[in-house]
Amino acid sequence: MSSSDPISTDAEVASPAFIDKDNVEGEHAASSIRAALINRPRQELYAFWRDFTNLPSFTENVKEVEILDVARSQWTIVGPAGAEIDLVSEIIEDIPGERIAWRSSEGSDVDHEGWIEFKDNAFGRGTEVRIFISYDPPAGALGKVVAKVMQREPRIQARRELRRFKQLMETGEVSTSKAPDAAPRASRHF
Numbered sequence: 001m002s003s004s005d006p007i008s009t010d011a012e013v014a015s016p017a018f019i020d021k022d023n024v025e026g027e028h029a030a031s032s033i034r035a036a037l038i039n040r041p042r043q044e045l046y047a048f049w050r051d052f053t054n055l056p057s058f059t060e061n062v063k064e065v066e067i068l069d070v071a072r073s074q075w076t077i078v079g080p081a082g083a084e085i086d087l088v089s090e091i092i093e094d095i096p097g098e099r100i101a102w103r104s105s106e107g108s109d110v111d112h113e114g115w116i117e118f119k120d121n122a123f124g125r126g127t128e129v130r131i132f133i134s135y136d137p138p139a140g141a142l143g144k145v146v147a148k149v150m151q152r153e154p155r156i157q158a159r160r161e162l163r164r165f166k167q168l169m170e171t172g173e174v175s176t177s178k179a180p181d182a183a184p185r186a187s188r189h190f
Contacts, residue, residue, distance in 0.1 A: 032133050034158040039126040040169045042118045043097045048169065049116060050100060058164040058174050061157060072105060085109045104135075111136045129165070133158050 038045060048054055052065040052073050063084065064076040075087040088108040093101035093115070101115035112135035119128045164174045 032158045033130065034162050035128060035130045036162045036166050037121060037126050038129055038166045038169055042120055042127040045127050045129060045169060046097045046100075046118045049118075049165075050094075058168045059161045060164075077110075087112060129162065131158050131162055 052067065052075075055062045055065055055075075061078050062075055063078050066074045068074055068088070071091045073089055075089060077085045077087055079085045086109050088105045089102045089112070090105040091100060091102050093099060097118065099115060099117045101113075103113040104111045112133070114131065114133040116132075117128075117130045119130075121128050167174050
């Protein structure tokens with residue numbers, strides 16, 4: 001830099017979900033990338049997510065996760081109209097504390113892929129978490145439309161799941177407007 005060049009104080013402060021040059025175009029018909037800043041240490045967030053059996057505690061559509069071996073797991077997903085869909089996933093990349101990537105394997109009802117990344121915030125304010133999901137909806141283009149109408153589309157799911165993950169990790173619970181099953185209810189008079 002020569003002495004005649006002005007000194008810039010501009011900084012790239014946008015979320016890495018939007019400035020990263022990573023390829024985020026999935027190989028499937030429906031894809032989404034989302035990001036959130038979570039006020040917890042990166043390693044703690046990674047460890048909680050890496051135990052896939054924790055996922056049903058904050059995801060609406062993941063009913064159950066069964067660990068098949070060190071790299072594969074079977075997920076039971078609740079799809080549109082309550083249909084249960086079995087996904088068999090295999091981990092294709094696992095960088096402890098930083099990134100987990102997966103894709104569908106033999107026996108999966110739906111072809112899918114995705115990844116989640118955990119990065120320390122540049123300003124020391126928690127962890128930036130990015131999630132990418134891509135899959136081929138059952139029934140093709142019609143299935144994609146149905147998923148969107150039923151609020152099961154990847155963009156909507158990723159946003160909601162990341163928000164619930166943030167709530168759970170920061171407060172210890174996922175807030176909901178749904179009344180507890182054991183709560184007493186007043187009788188209705190018509």
